[in-house]
Amino acid sequence: MADFKPALKKILQFEGGYSNDPDDAGGETYKGISRRYHPDWRGWEKIDSLKESHNFPGNCEADPNLEEKVGDHYRQFYWNRFLGDEISDQNIAEELFDTAVNLGVGRAVSFLQQGLNLLNRNETLYADLVVDSSLGLKTLGALKTYLESDRPDILLKIMNVLQGKHYIDYMTRSPVQEKFARGWFSRVEFIKK
Numbered sequence: 001m002a003d004f005k006p007a008l009k010k011i012l013q014f015e016g017g018y019s020n021d022p023d024d025a026g027g028e029t030y031k032g033i034s035r036r037y038h039p040d041w042r043g044w045e046k047i048d049s050l051k052e053s054h055n056f057p058g059n060c061e062a063d064p065n066l067e068e069k070v071g072d073h074y075r076q077f078y079w080n081r082f083l084g085d086e087i088s089d090q091n092i093a094e095e096l097f098d099t100a101v102n103l104g105v106g107r108a109v110s111f112l113q114q115g116l117n118l119l120n121r122n123e124t125l126y127a128d129l130v131v132d133s134s135l136g137l138k139t140l141g142a143l144k145t146y147l148e149s150d151r152p153d154i155l156l157k158i159m160n161v162l163q164g165k166h167y168i169d170y171m172t173r174s175p176v177q178e179k180f181a182r183g184w185f186s187r188v189e190f191i192k193k
Contacts, residue, residue: 001088004084008079012070014102030044030060046063083135088147109133112143112155112159115155115159
């Protein structure tokens with residue numbers, strides 16, 4: 001079964017530290033946790049107190065309690081919501097995790113469901129899934145069946161293509177977002193086989 005700790009380590013390589021970019025839809029963020037979308041995160045109180053220090057934001061990295069809160073947040077709001085501990089392939093779990101953190105759990109699961117539907121050999125492996133953005137027993141069962149008969153890297157490629165297409169569509173609708181293109185596309189196929 002997939003392991004959260006190495007997955008978190010990879011995610012945090014992309015998420016960086018403290019940021020407050022006015023063009024970022026997430027607004028003020030710490031290690032990818034958006035104050036706009038997660039105003040009740042327990043770490044904001046600590047960050048606000050650290051802002052009084054002359055070495056902010058560097059002092060955030062030295063606080064072990066803050067780092068623990070980061071890990072707890074990612075497990076609760078992302079990993080657990082797509083049943084990461086139930087995924088048998090570490091790379092698939094890490095791809096779901098990365099996409100969930102960057103684009104939301106529902107979108108990550110829908111990319112998985114779409115990929116599984118495309119790879120079910122016209123429903124000879126398993127019935128098409130309803131792409132409902134919810135990872136339940138049917139999606140887990142289809143994933144298990146797929147992994148017993150096929151290579152995970154093909155599914156990973158489809159999930160990454162869908163992720164990349166989302167970024168392109170988003171930047172087309174909102175050109176100011178192009179400034180984030182290099183960071184976003186560094187996440188596409190960040191798990192290599």
